[in-house]
Amino acid sequence: MRSGDLEGSGFSDLGQDIRYAFRTLRRTPGFTLVAFLTLALSIGATTAMFTVMHAAMGRALPYHNPGSLVMGRATFGGNVNPWASFPDYMDYRDQAESLASLATIGGGAGSVTVTGTDEPEQANITFVTSNLFETLGVPPILGSTFSIEELPQNGPGEVVISHSFWQSWFGGDPNVVGRTLTVDGSSATVMGVMPPGFRFMYDVDLWSPPWPGNSQPITRRYHNWLLVGRLASGATLEEARAEVDVISVQLQEAYPDSNRRKALQLDGLQTAMVEGYRQSILILVGSIVLVLLIACSNVASLLMARGSARVSELAVRSAMGAGRFRLTRQLLVECLILALTSGVAGVLLAMWLQDLILGFVSLNLLGIEELGVSFTMLGIALALSVGTVLLFGVYPSFSAARANPAAVLK
Numbered sequence: 001m002r003s004g005d006l007e008g009s010g011f012s013d014l015g016q017d018i019r020y021a022f023r024t025l026r027r028t029p030g031f032t033l034v035a036f037l038t039l040a041l042s043i044g045a046t047t048a049m050f051t052v053m054h055a056a057m058g059r060a061l062p063y064h065n066p067g068s069l070v071m072g073r074a075t076f077g078g079n080v081n082p083w084a085s086f087p088d089y090m091d092y093r094d095q096a097e098s099l100a101s102l103a104t105i106g107g108g109a110g111s112v113t114v115t116g117t118d119e120p121e122q123a124n125i126t127f128v129t130s131n132l133f134e135t136l137g138v139p140p141i142l143g144s145t146f147s148i149e150e151l152p153q154n155g156p157g158e159v160v161i162s163h164s165f166w167q168s169w170f171g172g173d174p175n176v177v178g179r180t181l182t183v184d185g186s187s188a189t190v191m192g193v194m195p196p197g198f199r200f201m202y203d204v205d206l207w208s209p210p211w212p213g214n215s216q217p218i219t220r221r222y223h224n225w226l227l228v229g230r231l232a233s234g235a236t237l238e239e240a241r242a243e244v245d246v247i248s249v250q251l252q253e254a255y256p257d258s259n260r261r262k263a264l265q266l267d268g269l270q271t272a273m274v275e276g277y278r279q280s281i282l283i284l285v286g287s288i289v290l291v292l293l294i295a296c297s298n299v300a301s302l303l304m305a306r307g308s309a310r311v312s313e314l315a316v317r318s319a320m321g322a323g324r325f326r327l328t329r330q331l332l333v334e335c336l337i338l339a340l341t342s343g344v345a346g347v348l349l350a351m352w353l354q355d356l357i358l359g360f361v362s363l364n365l366l367g368i369e370e371l372g373v374s375f376t377m378l379g380i381a382l383a384l385s386v387g388t389v390l391l392f393g394v395y396p397s398f399s400a401a402r403a404n405p406a407a408v409l410k
Contacts, residue, residue: 021334032338035299039342039385042295044349047381049288051350052357053281054380061270062197064137065230069269070237072102072227072244077261083107083223084264086210091251092227092264098235098243103132104225106210109202114169115182123165123205125183130209133160135230136200142166143177143192146209158209159188163196165205183208201226220258228269241266284357292384303335336386343385347378 025032063069072092073082086104093102106127114123130146133139146158159181161169170176181188183206194207210218231240248263267275 017330017333018337020330021337024334025337031302035302035338036342036345038295038298039338040345040349042292043343043346043381043384044353046288046292046384047346048350048353048357049281049285050380051354053285061273062138066270067268068231069136070099070229070231070240070266071269071272072229072264072266073272074223075263075265078263080265081223082226082265084225084227085220085223085258086218086225087220088251088259088262088264089225089227092244092247095247096229096240096243098232098240099229100232100235101131101135102227102229103129103135104210104227105132105201107224107226109204112184112206114206121169123183124203125159125206125208126202126204127210128207132200132207132228133194135228137230138195138198140192141195142174143190145192157186157188158191159183160192160194160207161190162194162198162205166193200228220255227264229266237266237268339385343381346385347381350381 061069072084073080074084074088075081084104089102089104093099096102109124109126111122112125114121133145139145140160141163143160145160161176166172166176170179173179176190176193179190181190188208229240231237244264244266248259251259252262
């Protein structure tokens, strides 16, 4: 027989196996439905959980070279506060040579009334130093950041606006830079527009330099700032921590009334941002994996029982000339069909479950409000569905196919 005939025969046999597998699964609706639902539920739950975990811990932050970004949080007696005072920030910024830059963002987003063009509108604002955007490596798409070096005394003076605020308030006017807004009665010049989707810590419309009249007192006793920095080229996090510890000791000695037992803890930015979610996510992952293992063992038991019930059928097929490889392949094709259909249902279920999980474990600090379908989700679902059924279907299939047909037929 020619090679082409062999290839055609192989494809023909595989096609017969697929058609036969569908007929066999239809003839056993009870087994098929139970196995399908068990796998779909477990694959869907596991896929949703691992997708959320990947989004929180495995997805790189949307900033330039995110691995060199750090977060600084004040500690009191070794316990994280985490807010630092603005004067302390300026000392760390000016003295820490292992940090290429150090910026601040206020401890939350406040609501302000904006006037100047249309009807007055409520907008969310947060206070940042002008070097925040440079530190994150995300420049405005229009204009620049603040030009103010020192703290303004009377109002913000300058603002950077979000892309959505630019579209809604200014209608996407490309000449928006230099225009004036009135923020809570104080005049502010629009300096720049950030890219679509830019977000850091909070959903805001306006970024403004801090000023004492609205961003709370600028004193060493008032702690309301998170510090965000970028490591200098060649510097390591351990070196930066050691340098910051030395500066903290110097501040304790220079300002004993406000800085006694106070220090600054440096961590990788992503590590710090997911710190509050890590334990909850890992507990959920452990629970879901346990559910998956239970489901796998149940499906394996079903496959073993089904294989035992089909020994006579397989013995007849073997007596008629079907080899052990052909019989094993037939059973594995049935397992693969069951895996793929369960995987598709699991993906649909995961799309709903991941939104449910985000309701319990909010990732809004990372700006993750919905996940949708991604290649990561599809890859996880495919690996789980195929791996689960093949792993727990290989042994039952092999055991059923290697039975002695003569002994069975007697």
